[in-house]
Amino acid sequence: MPADYDYDLFTIGAGSGGVRASRVAAAHGAKVAVAEEYRVGGTCVIRGCVPKKMLVYGAHFAEDLEDARKFGWTLGECRFDWKALRDNVLADVDRLNGAYTDTLQNHGVEIFHERARITGEHEITLAGGRTVTARYILVATGATPHVPECPGSELGITSNEAFHLDDVPRRVLIAGGGYIANEFAGIFNQFGAHVTIVNRSDLILRQYDESLRDRLLKISVTKGIDFRFHAEFRGIEKTDDGALRVAMTGYDDIEVDCVLFATGRVPNTGGLGLESIGVELGDKGEVKVDRFSRTNRDHVYAVGDCTDRVQLTPVAIREGQAFADTVFGNNPTTVDYDAIPSAVFSHPPMAGVGMTEGEARNKLGTVKVYQSDFRPMKHVLAGRNERSLYKMICDGDNDRIVGLHMIGPEAPEIMQAAAIAVKAGLTKADFDATVALHPTMAEELVLMR
Numbered sequence: 179m180p181a182d183y184d185y186d187l188f189t190i191g192a193g194s195g196g197v198r199a200s201r202v203a204a205a206h207g208a209k210v211a212v213a214e215e216y217r218v219g220g221t222c223v224i225r226g227c228v229p230k231k232m233l234v235y236g237a238h239f240a241e242d243l244e245d246a247r248k249f250g251w252t253l254g255e256c257r258f259d260w261k262a263l264r265d266n267v268l269a270d271v272d273r274l275n276g277a278y279t280d281t282l283q284n285h286g287v288e289i290f291h292e293r294a295r296i297t298g299e300h301e302i303t304l305a306g307g308r309t310v311t312a313r314y315i316l317v318a319t320g321a322t323p324h325v326p327e328c329p330g331s332e333l334g335i336t337s338n339e340a341f342h343l344d345d346v347p348r349r350v351l352i353a354g355g356g357y358i359a360n361e362f363a364g365i366f367n368q369f370g371a372h373v374t375i376v377n378r379s380d381l382i383l384r385q386y387d388e389s390l391r392d393r394l395l396k397i398s399v400t401k402g403i404d405f406r407f408h409a410e411f412r413g414i415e416k417t418d419d420g421a422l423r424v425a426m427t428g429y430d431d432i433e434v435d436c437v438l439f440a441t442g443r444v445p446n447t448g449g450l451g452l453e454s455i456g457v458e459l460g461d462k463g464e465v466k467v468d469r470f471s472r473t474n475r476d477h478v479y480a481v482g483d484c485t486d487r488v489q490l491t492p493v494a495i496r497e498g499q500a501f502a503d504t505v506f507g508n509n510p511t512t513v514d515y516d517a518i519p520s521a522v523f524s525h526p527p528m529a530g531v532g533m534t535e536g537e538a539r540n541k542l543g544t545v546k547v548y549q550s551d552f553r554p555m556k557h558v559l560a561g562r563n564e565r566s567l568y569k570m571i572c573d574g575d576n577d578r579i580v581g582l583h584m585i586g587p588e589a590p591e592i593m594q595a596a597a598i599a600v601k602a603g604l605t606k607a608d609f610d611a612t613v614a615l616h617p618t619m620a621e622e623l624v625l626m627r
């Protein structure tokens with residue numbers, strides 16, 4: 179590397195992708211700096227997957243404590259304290275923020291805790307006014323919640339603020355029907371709030387298999403979550419008693435205490451100066467990249483949500499790793515986007531890998547579908563009438579499993595292992611040849627009809 183740049187790599191954004199790329203590039207011998215305007219760790223660690231999962235765990239106790247009586251336990255008075263959970267979760271986020279910072283520093287990565295902007299071909303200017311140069315620039319600025327425009331939209335919150343609420347709102351309206359909407363609907367519902375999901379279409383979680391979506395919808399309704407479909411926001415206004423009155427198309431107004439916008443996330447690329455050096459952006463503001471995460475400018479790369487490929491943390495991490503190995507490790511590496519497993523931490527959770535039944539029927543000649551619709555043993559004893567559904571989609575020509583979908587307790591945990599088999603191209607016969615591990619829920623995977 180020529181010595182006339184301050185750094186070999188300057189990364190903008192210390193989230194999942196940026197941290198991995200910076201750390202690995204430094205391990206390959208590069209002189210690296212990273213700028214982060216908020217907190218090291220990014221959305222997933224600071225205000226996304228990690229604290230959300232802790233809230234999901236906390237929420238599940240509502241049903242576990244109820245069920246405990248059926249298992250012979252006598253419980254004293256049970257009371258939920260939101261502030262205790264919130265503060266414990268936020269304290270753990272602080273711990274993780276420290277761990278991510280340590281990781282970078284232990285690898286000799288310099289951290290600038292301020293916003294950075296590209297101001298020249300190889301030049302970055304920090305909010306404090308300092309200007310530095312770098313041979314390569316990596317954009318890893320993630321995504322930011324999209325809030326649809328409507329009068330009073332500023333009265334609502336997004337998932338960013340949901341982790342900091344003073345109390346659990348008594349009545350919550352969640353706009354959107356995707357990941358965040360269904361996950362927070364489950365969390366707030368279990369904490370005793372009345373939840374209404376309002377979505378512009380009549381589909382929730384449109385990328386998941388229809389049978390699972392239907393099952394989640396049915397269970398959610400049984401748990402007391404209301405749904406309003408084909409409803410577009412007209413506006414939000416504050417009433418005299420501090421509540422929020424929401425007007426929407428096709429339905430009466432509704433009064434709630436909190437409106438949570440969960441209407442997608444858009445690439446966070448505004449004001450970065452990308453256009454000033456001719457980096458090409460797409461319609462949503464996403465940084466356009468090739469399979470090596472390189473933009474149309476040879477020395478500028480981008481990884482993670484800001485590229486709007488697959489908005490998932492483990493994918494951003496892989497992209498960051500591949501970038502660092504390619505550019506600084508002399509090992510050109512691309513990311514394989516085929517058969518990425520994903521999960522929704524709803525109540526109950528669901529998980530999927532590969533094609534849905536609909537996709538498989540559109541793409542393949544013949545398709546075989548196997549399923550198991552069962553009541554988990556724990557639910558039977560607890561008297562909880564909540565059924566799980568596992569579904570396997572096979573290519574009719576060769577029996578290869580092209581999709582696997584599950585809704586039920588621990589579905590994401592089971593899916594991680596099963597996804598290895600799907601990724602490896604195993605067949606239904608391979609699953610059938612495996613002896614069941616009894617009694618488990620996962621054994622249904624090898625017993626499907």
Ligand code: NDP
Pocket residue numbers: 326353354355356357358359361377378379381382383384440441442443488489490520521522523
């Ligand atoms: P999603 O893309 O999952 O869902 C967005 C929802 O908002 C859809 O129901 C969509 O409706 C609706 N919507 C989109 N735009 C508008 C609009 N302008 N007006 C009204 N409604 C709109 O986004 P989320 O915000 O829930 O999550 C963002 C991303 O974060 C996810 O895509 C996912 O990649 C990631 N994530 C992953 C999680 C996980 O892995 N467990 C958890 C949380 C987030 P329609 O279907 O009609 O388009």
